[in-house]
Amino acid sequence: MxxxxxxxxxxxxxxxxxxxxxxxxxxxxxxxxxxVARLEISQPTVSKHLKVLxxxxxxxxREEGQHRFYSLDPEPLEMIEDxxxxxxxxxxxxEVSVEYLSESGEPVPGPDSDEEVxxxxxxxxxxxxxxxxxxxxxxxxxLVARFRLRG
Numbered sequence: 696m697x698x699x700x701x702x703x704x705x706x707x708x709x710x711x712x713x714x715x716x717x718x719x720x721x722x723x724x725x726x727x728x729x730x731v732a733r734l735e736i737s738q739p740t741v742s743k744h745l746k747v748l749x750x751x752x753x754x755x756x757r758e759e760g761q762h763r764f765y766s767l768d769p770e771p772l773e774m775i776e777d778x779x780x781x782x783x784x785x786x787x788x789x790e791v792s793v794e795y796l797s798e799s800g801e802p803v804p805g806p807d808s809d810e811e812v813x814x815x816x817x818x819x820x821x822x823x824x825x826x827x828x829x830x831x832x833x834x835x836x837x838l839v840a841r842f843r844l845r846g
């Protein structure tokens with residue numbers, strides 16, 4: 696798999712990803728000819744960039760006759776998000792206050808209260824997710840430290 700940072704470094708590929716994101720949010724795919732029309736660049740250029748995005752597993756393609764329809768696969772971008780988030784929050788000391796509200800907007804007890812906030816099974820799942828998130832954060836920090844050592 697190519698280096699995802701190198702893949703998204705290209706402005707044309709970022710433009711294509713933006714178009715694919717718009718369609719992804721609509722639950723739709725897009726043809727190569729539609730991308731060509733939106734970006735006003737040649738079909739061979741768009742196809743070349745789509746191949747790079749396919750190789751990076753950022754897009755999926757569905758063939759229908761001679762037409763190809765592309766969809767965004769955002770999962771590989773999560774790696775970038777995991778890498779960048781610590782940098783975005785570095786040096787910020789923000790005090791956060793939390794108020795727990797029901798779906799109707801009514802205040803509900805928070806985790807510090809004696810009242811049960813989540814059913815037992817849901818609370819256990821949330822705790823597991825928290826552990827996984829903490830492990831992932833630790834791994835990202837280790838990667839950042841390695842990058843600094845190599846730099």
